[in-house]
Amino acid sequence: MDKQNISHIGIAVADLEKAIKIYSLITGDNKPEIFEVYDQKVKVAIFSSDGFPGGKIELLTPTSDDSPIAKFLSKKGEGLHHICIYVDDINQKLEELINFGAELIDKKPRKGAEGHLIAFIHPNSTGNVLIELEQRTTE
Amino acid sequence: MDKQNISHIGIAVADLEKAIKIYSLITGDNKPEIFEVYDQKVKVAIFSSDGFPGGKIELLTPTSDDSPIAKFLSKKGEGLHHICIYVDDINQKLEELINFGAELIDKKPRKGAEGHLIAFIHPNSTGNVLIELEQRTTE
Numbered sequence: 001m002d003k004q005n006i007s008h009i010g011i012a013v014a015d016l017e018k019a020i021k022i023y024s025l026i027t028g029d030n031k032p033e034i035f036e037v038y039d040q041k042v043k044v045a046i047f048s049s050d051g052f053p054g055g056k057i058e059l060l061t062p063t064s065d066d067s068p069i070a071k072f073l074s075k076k077g078e079g080l081h082h083i084c085i086y087v088d089d090i091n092q093k094l095e096e097l098i099n100f101g102a103e104l105i106d107k108k109p110r111k112g113a114e115g116h117l118i119a120f121i122h123p124n125s126t127g128n129v130l131i132e133l134e135q136r137t138t139e
Numbered sequence: 140m141d142k143q144n145i146s147h148i149g150i151a152v153a154d155l156e157k158a159i160k161i162y163s164l165i166t167g168d169n170k171p172e173i174f175e176v177y178d179q180k181v182k183v184a185i186f187s188s189d190g191f192p193g194g195k196i197e198l199l200t201p202t203s204d205d206s207p208i209a210k211f212l213s214k215k216g217e218g219l220h221h222i223c224i225y226v227d228d229i230n231q232k233l234e235e236l237i238n239f240g241a242e243l244i245d246k247k248p249r250k251g252a253e254g255h256l257i258a259f260i261h262p263n264s265t266g267n268v269l270i271e272l273e274q275r276t277t278e
Contacts, residue, residue, distance in 0.1 A: 006145065006194040009222060013266040022264055025239055026224060026232075026272075055145040055194040057222075059266070079267035080219040083148060083196075085165060093165075100164055125161055127152040127198070128218035133165075 006055030007084040007134050008046070012072050016061040020045050023057055032059075037113040041067035082120070082130040090117050090135035097121065109135065145194030146223040146273050147185065151211050155200040159184050162196055171198075176252040180206035221259070221269040229256050229274035236260065248274065 013019040024030045027047040034045045041064040047057045060081055062070035072081060087093045090109045097104060106119035112134065121131040152158040163169045166186040173184045180203040186196045199220055201209035211220060226232045229248045236243060245258035256274040 006148070006196070009145070009148065011266050011268055019266050022236075022239065022241060025235055025241075026260070026265070026270060057145070077267060079262075080222075083219075087167075096164055097161075100161065102161060102164075121165070123218075126165070127150050127158050128216060129150055131165060 005086045007086050007132075008056040008058045009083050010058045010060050010081040010132075011079065012069050012076075012081040013059050013061050013078050014073055016043055016045060016059060019059050019061075023047055023059060027057060036063060040069070040113065042069050080129070082132050084118075084132040084134050087133045087135055090119060090133055093133055094119055097125075102126075109133075144225045146225050146271075147195040147197045148222050149197045149199050149220040149271075150218065151208050151215075151220040152198050152200050152217050153212055155182055155184060155198060158198050158200075162186055162198060166196060175202060179208070179252065181208050219268070221271050223257075223271040223273050226272045226274055229258060229272055232272055233258055236264075241265075248272075 020032060023045070024032065024047070029047040032045040032047045034043065036043050041062060042060050043063050045059040060069050062073065064070065069081065094104065094107065094109065098107065102125040103122035104119065105122050109117040109119045112118035116137050117135040119133050121133070123130050150158075159171060162184075163171065163186070168186040171184040171186045173182070175182050180201060181199050182202050184198040199208050201212065203209065208220065233243065233246065233248065237246065241264040242261035243258065244261050248256040248258045251257035251273065255276050258272050260270040260272070262269050
């Protein structure tokens, strides 16, 4: 089994423009990639997305009150939303996690915003951290 | 200014042995590096630490009730403790952050457990995420 890389860290923020300023300064990326994910009703800013070898910081803000991120912010406030980790074979990993007894949000992979296969592990199993698994479908 | 890499993500856990099991499964690293940091009174497990290109997952558990991680756990419970980001020049970065008006925990760098220069930015300035900056003193 290969060791896995962190894809990104998702941070929920109430004020995207304000958060972009400090994360630009911290990461050294003054031009984060900004786009909307319409089905999740979020606006996203990804830092150091151009050929950057390490994990990326992804800021998430809701575009609507019924966005999952709006619910997160009203319940928990700003802060870490999830950590996304690459896996080589998401079906095999989910099977291993089910056999282990982990609590899964997605027992089968589904397509994420960028078309890659993703699945979430429930924070109950991971020390209260929402973990996303991602299998790249193109490289 | 160079774009910066994530060094590691620190997760505070109450039961290190239990957390190691699921993070071994998620990361594919069955032999995390385990050691104690005596001045912080924590036991640490780092996954994928051997020449791994991306950010690492670091589990932290207290070895004493007066450990900063014990205080964190009793106040907030298990979960993300901090994100550590590499910087090329920590003094320059801290100066930029001070000029920006960021709230800093360390206005000057200090030596971390591994001998590298580190400094923490207060979560108040970063969407409620404790950010550690790290300048490697040896490569």
